[in-house]
Amino acid sequence: MADKAVTIRTKKFLTNRLLSRKQFVVEANHPGKPNVSRVELKEKLATMYGVKDNAVFVFGFRTQFGGGKSTGFGLIYDSVESAKKYEPKYRLIRVSQQSPLLPHIDYVHYNMR
Numbered sequence: 001m002a003d004k005a006v007t008i009r010t011k012k013f014l015t016n017r018l019l020s021r022k023q024f025v026v027e028a029n030h031p032g033k034p035n036v037s038r039v040e041l042k043e044k045l046a047t048m049y050g051v052k053d054n055a056v057f058v059f060g061f062r063t064q065f066g067g068g069k070s071t072g073f074g075l076i077y078d079s080v081e082s083a084k085k086y087e088p089k090y091r092l093i094r095v096s097q098q099s100p101l102l103p104h105i106d107y108v109h110y111n112m113r
Contacts, residue, residue: 006040
């Protein structure tokens with residue numbers, strides 16, 4: 001199988017003004033590759049829609065049986081500030097926009113016994 005470039009399509013595009021973002025389903029065709037990295041998807045979506053990388057979030061990707069096609073969910077926030085306001089903390093930590101949470105103080109004292 002020849003290695004071809006990854007093609008990305010967006011479906012079910014919706015503008016959510018309440019959360020100041022655009023949300024959509026992402027279809028990535030990647031023949032000859034097992035899957036596509038999230039970083040690569042974020043960069044391609046950012047160039048497609050003309051926004052910054054850190055305002056784009058992709059998650060929930062599942063590869064179709066047999067490979068070659070993955071489907072997931074994507075969000076593009078209007079600004080980085082609104083992304084930090086509305087996006088769950090675990091996703092912000094995953095993309096390194098927030099430092100990991102420190103362990104609870106009682107847990108630390110329990111381990112010191």
